[in-house]
Amino acid sequence: MAEQHRRPTLMDVAAAAGVSRALVSIVMRGAPGASESTRQKVLEAAEQLGYRPDSRARLLRSSRTKLLGVSFSISHPFHAELVDAAYGGAESRGYDIALSAVTSGRSEASGVQSLLDLGCEALILISPTLKEDELTGYARRVPVVSLLRDDVGQAVDSVSSDDHAGIRLAVEHLAALGHQKIVHVDGGTAVSAAPRRAEFNREMERRGLEPRVIPGGPYEEDGLRACELLRAECPTAVVAFNDRTALGVMEGLRAAGLRVPADVSVVGYDDSQFARLSYVQLTSVSQDAPLLAEAAVDVAVGRLEGEQPPSHVIRTPHLVVRTTTAPAATNP
Amino acid sequence: MAEQHRRPTLMDVAAAAGVSRALVSIVMRGAPGASESTRQKVLEAAEQLGYRPDSRARLLRSSRTKLLGVSFSISHPFHAELVDAAYGGAESRGYDIALSAVTSGRSEASGVQSLLDLGCEALILISPTLKEDELTGYARRVPVVSLLRDDVGQAVDSVSSDDHAGIRLAVEHLAALGHQKIVHVDGGTAVSAAPRRAEFNREMERRGLEPRVIPGGPYEEDGLRACELLRAECPTAVVAFNDRTALGVMEGLRAAGLRVPADVSVVGYDDSQFARLSYVQLTSVSQDAPLLAEAAVDVAVGRLEGEQPPSHVIRTPHLVVRTTTAPAATNP
DNA sequence: TGGGGTGACTAGAACGATCTAGATTCCCCA
DNA sequence: TGGGGAATCTAGATCGTTCTAGTCACCCCA
The missing domain is CATH 3.40.50.2300 (Response regulator)
Incomplete structure (x- = not known):
């Protein structure tokens, strides 16, 4: 339907309230320089007309666009x-x-x-x-x-x-639980995949454990695919690039008849919606x-x-x- | 660093090209009224200065904002x-x-x-x-x-x-596979939950089947929760409100030791990313x-x-x- | 030669706001 | 009484565009 009612401008409000354009402007943006009584009068007129400032014009004039x-x-x-x-x-x-x-x-x-x-x-x-x-x-x-x-x-x-700290937390947690054969399913070429991979290697070596990394990616499919290689490693724990990757890994493990966490522990990254799902309950590194x-x-x-x-x-x-x-x- | 290089305007381009503002405007929006040679000259100058039209100003002037x-x-x-x-x-x-x-x-x-x-x-x-x-x-x-x-x-x-048609497709498919005890896990108060629920009832009755509806919702958790009631019904097939609901339902069934699709068939709605995941492979109504x-x-x-x-x-x-x-x- | 037409270009007024600078009112106190 | 100063208000320029209404130069042909 959209009757092309031209939207009201400062001018219209000014006319209705019987003041100048500039004063309306002052009132609308809550600037000092208007008496309380006219402020009320102007606000009423604006309300009446359904006035809303045109942000294009506003922003054009004041270099600030907010x-x-x-x-x-x-x-x-x-x-x-x-x-x-x-x-x-x-x-x-x-x-x-x-x-x-x-x-x-x-x-x-x-x-x-x-x-x-x-x-x-x-x-x-x-x-x-x-x-x-x-x-x-x-x-x-x-x-x-x-x-x-x-x-x-x-x-x-x-x-x-701090991706380094995040990965360290994950590895530390697993190590504290007694895991030694820990594998990282990485993020492939995704942003932050490289630092996480590097830190995983570093942290594992620091603990005298053998770092194993399997190429993955940021999505479920990647985690699932990684499971083919993963099984050959027989790990007891997996640090996944992110939660979606972890979901894929868990699915792959499940398909192979392995139980999580009884047979294999899995840690995700992001603490996203997925990790919090009641039937997933994924241990995950939270970036908040x-x-x-x-x-x-x-x-x-x-x-x-x-x-x-x-x-x-x-x-x-x-x-x-x-x-x-x-x-x-x-x-x- | 952001050196506050004021961004170039029509004026700047005009000055650089030695023509008027208006002509630059004409060239920039590909309007007729400029010779090929000056057009080139202007475009070059604009390119040189890294000029980009300011959409705020542009849109302020022409009532069209596109x-x-x-x-x-x-x-x-x-x-x-x-x-x-x-x-x-x-x-x-x-x-x-x-x-x-x-x-x-x-x-x-x-x-x-x-x-x-x-x-x-x-x-x-x-x-x-x-x-x-x-x-x-x-x-x-x-x-x-x-x-x-x-x-x-x-x-x-x-x-x-057409939600009606979508639900009919789902029921029809299941009926054709020989299912009779079909349950709908609905969308609760979500948009389009009501029409889908109504059509499910209608279509089941049309086929002489008893329509069973279990309250659900649009998320995995809702589907999962619905499973508690669902199990009492012992259905052979479920039509879920959407894919996420379906995922929850499948999870609940799996937890109860039921296999999909051997014991229970599940149909989702939306044909979203989730439905297409290789380990989900959910039959779903696609809205395209x-x-x-x-x-x-x-x-x-x-x-x-x-x-x-x-x-x-x-x-x-x-x-x-x-x-x-x-x-x-x-x-x- | 000169009038009409056309294509290329420009000056200046919008658009709807903000902002600066100045006008007006009012009050207070010397 | 009158002037300083704060508070309130307004006129007009301005932001970077588009658009209208020209101007100007040039060509063609009667």
Whole structure:
């Protein structure tokens, strides 16, 4: 139906309230310089007309747009949790968020470009796959915060979780349960797969255990596929690249007649929705999405408002122990 | 670092190319009225300066924003597929998409409001939970298309999948396999739970079978919980509200020592990523996300460009048979 | 030669807000 | 009485575009 009722402008409100445009502007953004009585009068008139400020015009004029651009991968549930938390963080700081999804058919670069066109003052890129020099290029225009990835060069801020510590927690937990034959199903070429793999090797060697790594990937299918190789290793415990990988691994183990955790313990990474499902109850390394997302918002806002924040924030993850890990069988 | 290099404007390009602002504008949007030679010259200058039109200003001036607002629920993977497809559809029609996620902490109404503030010309709401009169209210301002929900009143267009047909397909498939004790684990209060439930009852009765419905919900946990009641019914087949519900049901059956599909067949709904996982291989009713999303974009664009499109598009889903359904056991 | 037409280009007014600088009112106190 | 100063309000420029209504140069043909 959409009757093309032109939406009311400052002018309309001003006319209705019998004051000037500028004064209405002052009232609308809560700036000082209006008496309480006219403030009421103006607000009433605005309410009456159903006035809403046109953010395009507003943002055009004041170089401040109060818009944060967030790009995320739509197929990744953990990103969803981060986005969720980012909304909250931004709101409490008086910013709004523009979203851009990276999908199979839509590259990160084009998403970032449209965020910029929309007038975002800063970018928060979740697990960006752009190359370092591309990121640096964007950082010349606006503050850029990389979330969940830290090898992004000096020009780009980053907020990430300490992958080394996370993997150490996982290995430590399993070792404390008496496991010795621990295998890592890695993330293949995914972001942060490399550091996790490296730290796994390091930590295992530090403990005098033989590090075994099997190529995997970030999805269930990858974990499942890895099980073919995994079985040859006869491990008593598996550290998976992330929760989805872990789910795939568990499925593969189950198909092979192995019980979790009686025969094999499994640790995931992300502590995502999946890990928390009542029938999964996956022991997992939690990166604490809300804290990470809020930290990213803080860094971005900090840059914008002039304080020079630390360039690279690294948070320490913690382990959430559920039911997929148990002491190693006494007779291996 | 973000050196605050003011971004170049039409003026800058005009100065660099030695022409007027207006001419640059003409060239940039490919309008007629510029000679080939100056066109080249201008494009070169723009390229040189790294000029990108400021969409805020552009959109402020021309009432057309070419922006479609899409709201979706971030926790719902099927929505992700729709968003993905919507991006493609919009792009091919020369529109851009602004996203708004509905999360636990962010209501649909506030999301819609910010889409409107951003200047979206039309809204595509995926499974909106707003009340009919609220929707109608928005529809007075811009064209609104409800995706996946069709009881939205006359003022709002809708694109949905024929839930009745979908449920019929599922029941028909199971009946053809010889199943008689078929139970529906419903979606509780979720959008489209009611029509699916009703059609299940109708279709079962039409076939002279006794319709059994067990309260469920849209998530794995709901399906799992439903299994407690389900076992009392001893069904040979289950039609679940959606794929996630089906996953929960299958998990519950497995925990009870029942095999799928040998003991119980299970049909899901949505044909989502989950259904396609190699170790799930869930038989599911496919609503065909790309088609639905593109239809929604078509309707929205149609409204905007003046053609009066059909108000309510309903697409017929189809069944994707995988490995979770099998003939009913010969000895029940 | 000169009038009409066309193609290439430009000046200046929008769009709807913000912001600066100045005007007006009112109060208080010397 | 009158002037300083705070509080309140307004006019007008401005942001970076698009768009309308021109201007200007050039060509063609009567």
